[in-house]
Amino acid sequence: MRSVRWARTGLFIPAWIGIAVLLVPMVALLLKADWAGMPDQLAKPSVVPALRLSLMTTSSTLVICALLGTPLAWLLARSTHRLTPWLRALVTVPLVLPPVVGGVALLMAYGREGVVGRTLLEVAGWSIPFTPVAVVFAETFVALPFYVLAVEGSMRGLDRRYDGLAATLGASPWRTFRTVVVPMVAPGIASGSALAWARALGEFGATITFAGNFPGRTQTAPLAVYVALESDPQAAIALSLVMLLVSIVILGLLRGRWLR
Amino acid sequence: MTRPPGRPAPAGGLARAAAITATVALTVATLTGCGAGKAPARHTVVVLAASSLTESLTAAARDYEKSHPGTDVQLSFASSSTVVTQVNQGAPADLIALAGETAMAPLEKSRIARDGTRTLAANTLEIATPPGNPGKVTTLADLSRPALRVVLCAATVPCGMAAAKALSAAGVVAHVVSYEINVKATLAKVQLGEADAAIVYHSDVVSAGGRVRGVPIPASVNQRLDYPLVRLSEDTATVAFAAYLLSDQGHQRLRDHGFQLP
The missing domain is CATH 3.40.190.10 (Periplasmic binding protein-like II)
Structure with missing residues (x-):
């Protein structure tokens, strides 16, 4: 019995240290905030445009993730091609890639001198870096894998006989996808969307590298926090708290789904 | 740490935990020991500097390390405001170099060594x-x-x-x-x-x-912009490296990279 108690104490101590590692910085943020001045901080000219830009770009990112990611997840879930596992591995690369590296890669692809960007500039006259479009590119690059993996996971758990059944009833693959597969993986789509949106909201490295930092145009909330920290720490804390709050709300929504 | 067969050892769990802790502690000590250098005679000078000094200070530090084999100069570059924020927050640094006098204003004066401020370059x-x-x-x-x-x-x-x-x-x-x-x-x-x-x-x-x-x-x-060189430490290796940067040799490196002399 004693060894059981020892083992339990031995596990409890590191477990609580682990909790402290995660909790202390977040609590510190709450303690250091100037709560009385919060409305003034959030009304500052650097704060509102950053939050608005973050909201706009992350929503666009989410729409792109849904439009491209849902079919991609379906392809990965259903394809029996021998290259499919490789494709799946490829999709996960941006998950582990440092975001700054993602930003450099995006510059090499869509920059003015980039592989695709040069042609885009010559033919259409479009230049992507330093625009809100570049922010969406950066956010999509880092968020899409989260969406695809979450949706693919729930699609793979789906009984394939439904597909066959729908087909015998005369439904086309497109109709099957739209009216059978998508509604049945709705929970997966919801959690994938939440994860992808949260990742897009937190995006920093790829954005500052590829899109630059201009207030109202490419300066998202995380970039504004970084820049404000050196000139106006209270504004940085206020913005950080808004982002912490948003993260907690998203997590709350997700947990409601998972812990039912 | 073998337990006699068939006999429950009441302190076995504890002993094992202690052994694991000791092993972990030893591993950590070994790992950190690598970074600190093997020979006890080595000195490390940690320099935080403005980004614009990246090439010139790197070249000067490599020169210095070559002529002073006992000294290890560790350089880190960021914007001057980041450097000052880091130092005020307690980042370990022996010497800092900033772009312009204005950048020095938020630096906590208590951190500066006595008579520790010089102008490095312009x-x-x-x-x-x-x-x-x-x-x-x-x-x-x-x-x-x-x-x-x-x-x-x-x-x-x-x-x-x-x-x-x-x-x-x-x-x-x-x-x-x-x-x-x-x-x-x-x-x-x-x-x-x-x-x-x-x-x-x-x-x-x-x-x-x-x-x-x-x-x-x-x-x-x-x-x-006049670049202040601020010494935060009284350590002899730091004093020596700071003096080198302000010497003709150090100045030559800075001039090679387009700086003017103060």
């Missing part, structure tokens, strides 16, 4: 364009052209503050597409060809060699 602003100068920039006033993509340093860092002063002195409103977090990030946007022009330091243009082209800013509106 720098001026310059326009940098890609080698081919695709935007055909020849004057500061060109930066206001709407078709031009101009990148500046953020107003929170010295190069951004100085650029804003120069532009306002010249009465030019630049067509800015991005405010970068330090001068090297600003320069990188020009080197990559993403920006048509940037306002950086003369030393950055010199250090970049042929990768950018410099367009001078007239002295009437240009800003001169």
